[in-house]
Amino acid sequence: MALQSPTAGGTDASAATALYLYGVTWADVARPQPGAGVHGESVEAVPYRELAGLTSAVESTKVPAKRRDLLRHAEVLGTALVHGTVLPLRFGVVFENGTTLVEDFLLPRYAELTQLLRKFEGRVELSVKAFFREEAILAEVVRANPRITRLREATRAASDASTYPLRVELGERVAAELQERTLRDRQALLDRLSRLAVDVQVDQQPIEHQVLGASFLVERERVALFDDAMNELAQEQAERMHFKYLGPLAPHSFVGLTAEAR
Amino acid sequence: MAIATHGTASNYLQRAPSPSGLADVVELILDKGLVIDAYVRIAVIGIELITIDARIVIASVDTYLRFAEAVNRLDLTQTEAAGLAELRDGGGDGKAKGMVEGAKDALSGEGDRKKERAKRG
Structure with a gap:
């Protein structure tokens, strides 16, 4: 393990270089990642006590x-997660050099960062998205709602000015049905998945046909159980939903620092 | 600490190990994660160059007309099985592919399954 000094990489400290920070991990699991960083630069660890900033x-x-x-x-961050717990940073955090990284961040935030690392030890984030298949869900809506069935029949033949108010009403009722089904099915999915997770963050931003967008914080040893639950859901809902399932990720959705007290 | 991809015989949905689509990575890396106090965070430029393909539902007459048109295009004899399969096991063969999403779906586990495109009107 080559833990590097803050000015690692053989670059001249007087050159106009800065240090990009990816995340914070334990110094004893921090590994260099040659050529893996932004602009193809090598990722090196900048240690401070038990902590290390992953930088390039x-x-x-x-x-x-x-x-x-x-x-x-x-x-x-994904590679770092293979070796141990890592606190992911948002894209674009840059320090002047290793000294400022330590003095402005790792040192003043030492207690909080170690506490966070302990909190996420052995836990990973799994990202789940579920989307309605448009044709299937629309067919469902048409069949379930007699008014929609009738409006559809009334407007199918002609999409000219004569049917305009009816088409607006049809679409409005379809949108309302979709919204109701989205909320109902979102809750059903959350009920099935949340019990396998330590924590969950649900994305509230409305995206067309997205039933659920959520991140689950899951113990590593329960990831296989979560996979099984996802597979069951994907199979049960195959006709009307499709899923995006991503992970294990560093806990992007669950990390946060307290506002600086000054 | 192994991060083996879970694989079972009945693997219906494949978990992707890392984000590959731009929308996913933007959401993960630009919207989430630790933020450090503004004085150490130096400007990120170029974010405006990124377009995200997420569609936001806006309740408007245009949206309604689009839904009306989509409903009117449906061939209900084709999608019968799908419509009735609500919240129980699938098994019908009328697998309808969403018309609107398209490009966004690349990461879903659909590659593992045979997709049958429903006939379109």
């Missing part, structure tokens, strides 16, 4: 949020 050199303090570098940021 960047040329400027302005880091463009390019697709490739966003993915690298995620991948660096």
Whole structure:
């Protein structure tokens, strides 16, 4: 294990380099990741007591949020998670150098960061999204609601001005039915999955046909159980929903620092 | 601490180990995670160049007309099995693929299954 000093990477400290921070982990599980960082730079650990910041050199303090570098940021955290618990940072946190990283962040936040790392020890984030299949859910809505069935029959033949008010009413009623089904099915999915998790964060932003967008904090040893539950749901709901299932991730949705007291 | 991908014989849905789509990575990396006090966080530029393909539902006449059109396009004889399969085991063969999502679905476990496109009107 090569824990590097703050000015690692052989770069001249006087050059206009800065230090990009991916996350914070325990120093004893921090591993360098050659060439894996933003702009292809190597990821090195900057240790402070039991903590280590995972960093790489960047040329400027302005880091463009390019697709490739966003993915690298995620991948660096994913690799770090294989070795141990990691607190993920949002994209784009840059320090002047290793000294400021320690003095401005790791040292003043030492107690809080170690506490957070302990809290997330052995736990990972799993991201779940469920979407209605449009044709299936619309067919369901048409069959379930007699008024919608009739409006559909009345407007099917002609989509001209004569049916405009009826089409608006039809669409409005369909939207209301979809909303009701979204809320009902979201709760049903949450009821099935939440009991396997330590914590859950539900995305409230309405996205068309998205039934559920949620992150679950799950003990590593229960991930297989969670997989089984997801497989059951995907199978049961195959006709009307499809799923996106992502993880294990560092606890992006669950980390937070208290506002600085000053 | 192993992060083996869970694999069973009845694997209906594959868990993806890391985000691969732009929308997922943006959500994970730009919207979530630790934020440090503003004075150490230096500007990230270029975020405005990123487009996210999430569609926000806005209750408007346009949305209603779009739904009305989608409902009117449905061929209910094709999707009968799907419609009745609500919240119980599937088994019908009328697997209807969402019309609106499309590109966003790439990460879902659908690659494992045979997709049958419902006939469109």
